[in-house]
Amino acid sequence: xxxxxxxxxxxxxxxxxxxxxxxxxxxxxxxxxxxxxxxxxxxxxxxxxxxxxxxxxxxxxxxxxxxxxxxxxxxxxxxxxxxxxxxxxxxxxxxxxxxxxxxxxxxxxxxxxxxxxxxxxxxxxxxxxxxxxxxxxxxxxxxxxxxxxxxxxxxxxxxxxxxxxxxxxxxxxxxxxxxxxxxxxxxxxxxxxxxxxxxxxxxxxxxxxxxxxxxxxxxxxxxxxxxxxxxxxxxxxxxxxxxxxxxxxxxxxxxxxxxxxxxxxxxxxxxxxxxxxxxxxxxxxxxxxxxxxxxxxxxxxxxxxxxxxxxxxxxxxxxxxxxxxxxxxxxxxxxxxxxxxxxxxxxxxxxxxxxxxxxxxxxxxxxxxxxxxxxxxxx
Amino acid sequence: xxxxxxxxxxxxxxxxxxxxxxxxxxxxxxxxxxxxxxxxxxxxxxxxxxxxxxxxxxxxxxxxxxxxxxxxxxxxxxxxxxxxxxxxxxxxxxxxxxxxxxxxxxxxxxxxxxxxxxxxxxxxxxxxxxxxxxxxxxxxxxxxxxxxxxxxxxxxxxxxxxxxxxxxxxxxxxxxxxxxxxxxxxxxxxxxxxxxxxxxxxxxxxxxxxxxxxxxxxxxxxxxxxxxxxxxxxxxxxxxxxxxxxxxxxxxxxx
Numbered sequence: 001x002x003x004x005x006x007x008x009x010x011x012x013x014x015x016x017x018x019x020x021x022x023x024x025x026x027x028x029x030x031x032x033x034x035x036x037x038x039x040x041x042x043x044x045x046x047x048x049x050x051x052x053x054x055x056x057x058x059x060x061x062x063x064x065x066x067x068x069x070x071x072x073x074x075x076x077x078x079x080x081x082x083x084x085x086x087x088x089x090x091x092x093x094x095x096x097x098x099x100x101x102x103x104x105x106x107x108x109x110x111x112x113x114x115x116x117x118x119x120x121x122x123x124x125x126x127x128x129x130x131x132x133x134x135x136x137x138x139x140x141x142x143x144x145x146x147x148x149x150x151x152x153x154x155x156x157x158x159x160x161x162x163x164x165x166x167x168x169x170x171x172x173x174x175x176x177x178x179x180x181x182x183x184x185x186x187x188x189x190x191x192x193x194x195x196x197x198x199x200x201x202x203x204x205x206x207x208x209x210x211x212x213x214x215x216x217x218x219x220x221x222x223x224x225x226x227x228x229x230x231x232x233x234x235x236x237x238x239x240x241x242x243x244x245x246x247x248x249x250x251x252x253x254x255x256x257x258x259x260x261x262x263x264x265x266x267x268x269x270x271x272x273x274x275x276x277x278x279x280x281x282x283x284x285x286x287x288x289x290x291x292x293x294x295x296x297x298x299x300x301x302x303x304x305x306x307x308x309x310x311x312x313x314x315x316x317x318x319x320x321x322x323x324x325x326x327x328x329x330x331x332x333x334x335x336x337x338x339x340x341x342x343x344x345x346x347x348x349x350x351x352x353x354x355x356x357x358x359x360x361x362x363x364x365x366x367x368x369x370x371x372x373x374x375x376x377x378x379x
Numbered sequence: 380x381x382x383x384x385x386x387x388x389x390x391x392x393x394x395x396x397x398x399x400x401x402x403x404x405x406x407x408x409x410x411x412x413x414x415x416x417x418x419x420x421x422x423x424x425x426x427x428x429x430x431x432x433x434x435x436x437x438x439x440x441x442x443x444x445x446x447x448x449x450x451x452x453x454x455x456x457x458x459x460x461x462x463x464x465x466x467x468x469x470x471x472x473x474x475x476x477x478x479x480x481x482x483x484x485x486x487x488x489x490x491x492x493x494x495x496x497x498x499x500x501x502x503x504x505x506x507x508x509x510x511x512x513x514x515x516x517x518x519x520x521x522x523x524x525x526x527x528x529x530x531x532x533x534x535x536x537x538x539x540x541x542x543x544x545x546x547x548x549x550x551x552x553x554x555x556x557x558x559x560x561x562x563x564x565x566x567x568x569x570x571x572x573x574x575x576x577x578x579x580x581x582x583x584x585x586x587x588x589x590x591x592x593x594x595x596x597x598x599x600x601x602x603x604x605x606x607x608x609x610x611x612x613x614x615x616x617x618x619x620x621x622x623x624x625x626x627x628x629x630x631x632x633x634x
Binding site: 001003004007008009010011012285286288289290291292293294295296299372373374376377 | 440443444447449450470473474475476477478480482484486488490491492493497501502504505506510533549561
């Protein structure tokens with residue numbers, strides 16, 4: 001009977017294609033929005049994840065995530081170094097500034113100051129060349145991801161002179177950092193250079209980055225640092241998650257994406273439920289004839305489930321393909337780097353879509369199942 | 380013509396495809412109950428084509444539905460090929476219908492997306508016969524009914540008469556003992572109607588099968604081997620007032 005069911009479905013091309021494209025559109029909307037949302041969430045964690053050597057981040061107790069620059073006293077570095085279990089601790093500056101090109105273009109920039117000696121905080125990409133280049137006076141290693149915002153003409157930034165707070169800075173090398181939620185170009189300088197060219201403040205130490213001794217649990221070390229210094233200390237994983245949580249809890253982004261995802265689900269439910277209900281209603285006489293002939297309710301269940309699964313899987317495949325094409329296209333845009341369709345998104349969307357189509361099918365077929373076979377003899 | 384029959388199935392080989400005894404049917408609408416059949420007795424002999432005629436609302440379709448096992452009577456017994464339908468479990472009744480009864484509907488009720496052969500093969504496919512085997516048998520029946528060369532056509536590509544032939548093929552493909560036809564010529568012109576009735580007449584010649592036709596169409600009464608007339612839920616004498624043009628050509632039937 002499955003062959004008959006599928007022929008019945010495909011014979012009604014308008015509804016068949018309507019169902020498939022409705023489900024495909026809903027799948028595209030849901031998976032694309034979820035993928036972008038997940039990508040944005042990871043952006044919130046990336047400033048921390050990009051510093052791989054640091055086991056523990058130490059900061060002002062009021063800081064919630066890496067882009068909140070509440071500087072702490074320089075002495076904090078020495079207090080942290082004195083905590084038992086600390087292998088090393090280095091200063092780390094992270095702040096926003098403005099960069100001005102020779103042509104007069106002005107652009108916001110996230111300026112990162114890394115420890116002069118160890119260069120902890122410099123991304124691993126092109127590390128050797130960058131490490132060499134950054135040692136020059138007022139030399140900057142620029143993240144190439146958003147370099148086009150500073151020089152839209154696509155020129156090679158290396159060798160360019162820019163101005164930051166009336167200080168001449170030379171772009172000495174490029175690197176490739178993970179994209180961040182702030183969405184600004186990122187420049188790396190030595191810690192001392194970074195705090196020198198930024199406006200004077202009482203404190204300039206944004207974070208202390210800590211490496212634990214072998215065998216020391218990082219969570220325990222973080223607790224110990226907090227207890228001894230009065231500062232806030234978070235393991236790398238916990239602080240990365242705090243960046244993610246910040247986006248979830250402190251911005252309107254989840255609501256915005258939630259609305260779009262909800263609309264996708266509504267579209268899927270409405271289109272699927274209505275179209276399947278119309279399909280069943282228009283084929284009621286046919287189903288009645290089948291029941292009279294001797295087709296069982298179990299077989300009719302199977303027929304409708306086969307129909308719904310076919311349109312569900314086909315529509316889902318098209319929708320996933322559309323999302324994959326979108327994300328592949330987005331990958332070529334440096335500003336959209338890091339948007340991936342994770343397998344969990346695919347599985348979750350598949351379960352949601354199939355639940356919707358199967359649920360709609362079972363609801364719509366109830367009318368057939370309750371129908372008296374003798375109805376086929378009535379006018 | 381026959382009067383209301385009082386058949387018995389006691390002993391001997393089955394000579395009737397279907398027998399109804401004291402069948403009563405009531406429909407309830409809220410607290411109001413309407414009796415549409417009042418203790419009907421009827422028998423459909425094998426190898427014969429029986430007609431059930433009467434005015435609209437007389438209970439023809441209800442009786443047809445009960446005889447075909449698609450409706451359960453309020454009281455009374457129905458036997459098809461010796462099997463008491465009221466004693467069958469619902470699933471067994473559906474299976475019994477699928478294997479022993481063929482249906483021809485007024486509006487054909489063919490599945491629009493299926494070819495003529497696929498439509499005709501539906502009872503076999505529903506019964507688990509392999510698709511290829513079912514289609515082959517359906518094509519054989521269609522050829523016997525004069526539809527060779529039309530097997531691949533969709534219903535919309537066929538005339539009304541051809542569609543009804545496909546419906547007859549669907550009703551015969553599984554070689555049922557009882558074929559019930561609900562106004563099989565009502566939607567057809569006279570010529571197509573005659574063609575359909577000749578096919579049903581030929582089908583009823585099979586001694587292992589009975590055909591029951593419910594109709595308003597007095598042009599086809601001459602194909603009947605026996606005619607039951609029904610009025611207000613009771614079988615009545617099929618006299619000239621009921622059947623003005625309908626003297627059967629096949630002689631006087633008896634159940």
